Amino acid sequence: MPPILDISGLAKTYGNGFRALNGVDLTISEGEIFALLGPNGAGKTTLIGIVCGLVKLDQGHVRVAGHDIEKDYRAARSMIGLVPQELTTDAFETVWATVSFSRGLFGKRRDDAHVERVLRDLSLWDKKDSKIVTLSGGMKRRALIAKALAHEPQILFLDEPTAGVDVALRRDMWRVVRALRETGVTIILTTHYIEEAEEMADRIGVISRGELILVEEKERLMARLGRKELIVELQAPLEALPARLAAEGLRLAEGGMSLHYTYETGGERTGITALLRDLEAEGIRLRDISTRQSTLEDIFVELTRESAS
Numbered sequence: 001m002p003p004i005l006d007i008s009g010l011a012k013t014y015g016n017g018f019r020a021l022n023g024v025d026l027t028i029s030e031g032e033i034f035a036l037l038g039p040n041g042a043g044k045t046t047l048i049g050i051v052c053g054l055v056k057l058d059q060g061h062v063r064v065a066g067h068d069i070e071k072d073y074r075a076a077r078s079m080i081g082l083v084p085q086e087l088t089t090d091a092f093e094t095v096w097a098t099v100s101f102s103r104g105l106f107g108k109r110r111d112d113a114h115v116e117r118v119l120r121d122l123s124l125w126d127k128k129d130s131k132i133v134t135l136s137g138g139m140k141r142r143a144l145i146a147k148a149l150a151h152e153p154q155i156l157f158l159d160e161p162t163a164g165v166d167v168a169l170r171r172d173m174w175r176v177v178r179a180l181r182e183t184g185v186t187i188i189l190t191t192h193y194i195e196e197a198e199e200m201a202d203r204i205g206v207i208s209r210g211e212l213i214l215v216e217e218k219e220r221l222m223a224r225l226g227r228k229e230l231i232v233e234l235q236a237p238l239e240a241l242p243a244r245l246a247a248e249g250l251r252l253a254e255g256g257m258s259l260h261y262t263y264e265t266g267g268e269r270t271g272i273t274a275l276l277r278d279l280e281a282e283g284i285r286l287r288d289i290s291t292r293q294s295t296l297e298d299i300f301v302e303l304t305r306e307s308a309s
């Protein structure tokens with residue numbers, strides 16, 4: 001099956017000479033949830049803008065389900081739904097009118113059954129006659145998603161779907177997005193919240209200074225770059241670390257009450273058994289042991305730092 005989205009050699013320089021994208025290649029398969037992560041100004045919105053036909057590309061190709069977005073713009077665009085960050089819809093229209101009107105914008109025939117299905121899927125059915133302006137923040141976001149789904153797109157772009165919303169609403173959005181994937185829609189989201197990518201995505205792309213510096217399955221990424229820290233709390237403070245333990249990579253925390261050891265989760269040998277044996281041999285008595293798994297955030301910070309240097 002051809003990829004649902006195929007981007008190759010994409011480059012964009014704005015009129016002021018700023019190069020926002022620099023040779024981006026990316027393919028997305030049908031049914032994926034793909035998270036695009038990157039610091040402010042990395043080029044995420046530019047990338048989405050090009051795919052959605054809002055920004056003109058300078059170099060490269062974008063194909064949506066085989067349709068070239070320049071040569072075959074209408075067909076390509078009709079496959080895409082875009083949920084922008086901000087409310088861009090007439091706030092005084094009803095939910096029903098907003099969603100069904102949006103279908104018409106893509107030249108699709110009226111289909112009340114489809115609009116009803118979308119509203120029900122998003123738990124908006126009982127709000128169908130409410131004006132957008134009267135909805136809560138969470139319901140407004142759902143209405144934007146419904147609007148983007150009105151013309152039956154195969155790919156849904158969510159630009160910062162949970163920017164500035166509280167934790168409960170964020171979790172609620174995650175449920176909505178997962179349920180949408182079950183209906184067969186491919187989802188590409190941009191986010192600043194690493195936690196969001198970690199929670200939702202099948203694959204993750206990291207963009208920095210207009211370049212995709214990494215695209216990888218989330219699980220593999222975390223296994224490959226993930227680290228664990230072993231924290232050993234001591235019964236009595238230690239003034240200095242015995243040479244044997246220092247050589248094994250242990251670090252003594254300030255105050256001397258705990259020892260820290262970092263190891264790779266993907267490695268075959270962690271060295272922990274030998275370490276515990278050596279602690280005993282040195283007569284060091286332990287109070288407690290815990291571990292801390294590095295998060296995608298740690299990995300992300302490291303990656304973007306490396307690409308900036």
Ligand SMILES: Nc1ncnc2c1ncn2[C@@H]1O[C@H](COP(=O)(O)OP(=O)(O)OP(=O)(O)O)[C@@H](O)[C@H]1O
Nearest residue numbers: 014016018020038039040041042043044045046047
């Ligand atoms: N119309 C424009 N003219 C000139 N420069 C622009 C224009 N639009 C965007 N840029 C610049 O291009 C860079 C990439 O912007 P873009 O909005 O794609 O980043 P982003 O990753 O979406 O950032 P954010 O997370 O802040 O939305 C930024 O440095 C921005 O200032």
